[in-house]
Amino acid sequence: MSELTVTVIIPAYRAARTIHRPIKSLLAQTRPPDEILVIDDGSPDDLNAALSTFPAGRITLIRKSNGGAASARNLGIEKAQGELIAFLDADDYWEPCKLDRQLEVLRAHPEVALVASRYHCETPDGGRTGPYPEIAPRDLGRVLIVSGESSFELATRIWTGTVLVRRSSLGDERFVSGLEPAEDRDLWVRLINRKPVYFDACPMATLVLEPGSLSRSSIDVDCGNMLRVVRRHAGLLGPKGLRKWEAQTFGRWAGNLLIQGKPRDALRYAVARLRRKPFAIGGWWIVAKSGAVSFLFRVARGEK
Template sequence: MFSVIIPLFNKSNYILRTIESVQKQSFQDWEIIVIDDGSTDDGYEKILSLNSKRITLLKKENTGVSASRNLGISKAQFPYIAFLDADDYWHEDYLKLMKKGIELIPNTLIWASSFTKELTGVNVSTKDFEKIDNYFQKDFRNTLFFTSSVIMKKKFFENHPGFKSHLKRGEDLDVWFRAICLGGNLAYCKSSPVYYERGDSTGATKTSFPLKASLLSHILRDDYLLSHEIEPSQYEKFENFKNKFVYLNLIKYASNPENNKEITNILNQITKKNYWVDLVYKLPYKFLILILNNKRGSRLLNRYISYNLKISIF
């Protein structure tokens, strides 16, 4: 039923734990596809030593996580794709829970659960799946789920672009957003059966990429999603969401002067302006840097932006 896609790049310290969390699943209809993206450690050899017929191990030159996931999807034998990063892991009932979600809400393209960053927080509670028709109104900060807590229909990738290799930040969000736009809803469970590992200093979220390689530089473009690719009920919701999404996340790039020109370009693409948030981006650059380089100041600034976007009528 599930093809579990695991991109691997220098995660030797975690990969066996991750694979074991799949092998111990109470629901056993799965295959694992690991794509080694040119690792320089011994992670590949560790998987090879498992000698498991249920694990397909691929190796390629280092071309990034998007290309790795796309390769894995192309080799998948099952109709449902489960994503799992090489340093995260699942509760033993994760796939059982997701199977239940698919049975309860079959008419969507994407199922997701909540997650935890605490070792003691991994659990499968009595919380059930709900169909979220207003995802783009529910949380423009996109904190509901992450890559390792997502299941998607393989047919989405057969009919639409997969993970975009030119995106180095937000390549996963790009896929989720497009799937929700096309499917019209999200199947979501508030249970937290997935552990998100924060301890790896080589993690993608801790790597600096230029703003032009971010989803923020593409999501506002006219050709990002054509109107006929969006479920009619989602069109206006997504238009409002992407403006707020950009306003909120663009600020983290403002501390690098190399991004100034691109930030201005992106802000000019916002169709529905927020006066109070625009004031932040108009602050003198040196003053803005002082705020962003101070933990408390940066936190307060983000709260200010988030609050004004939350109360604004877009």
């Protein structure tokens, strides 16, 4: 049986300072990737100079006009030669055995469309947290087939930096531009519904929390686009699941705005959460912190 070939796609914008981190982790793999594509998404810094410190021929730099992470990853998919596709942001890194472990799974389970794993987070001060996500032990280290709301929930727990997916399973599915940073969750929902997937219990990657990185954006953009993703999959979720995920998104939105010192904005989304889940304690807590009088006026006016 011939060895499966692997392409790793790295979207990069203003990444000259950090690009060494993912590249070093790829070159240090016990089973290195066959192809590394760095997609320069119209970056104003000198990415080429940063990459010139690595061995010639190991990395392909592809330039495009700025269009966001989704369009950069999609271009990488179109250019990739590998039978398997992996993704890594320009400030994150893998454990040395990441590809080896995941290839072993895909060889043993040819029916599996996608392998993902848990991961750590690294804070700006060098601290390390995790592993994430919290997932039922019974769902780790085995082949899963999920559908409906279960596939949506699992997809939201997949961090793209841990994924190794078969090109044949991707087919024509692509990331949707304009949904960043929730575009990857949207793709994984579409991909894993009723398809076999495998979630490794061992953390195989580290997400580095750097200001300005591709996966870290304002709470309004993050939650707003996550809400769009939820509603895109309303048919999959069903009425009850739709209310649950809308409420969860509004709750996270409200909580983060409250932390940012924006109680009036937080109240708006707390109200939206309570309209979907009236007995959600967290929603009422935010109402109490934000100002109950304003809340009552909003309810009286029927505002969402």
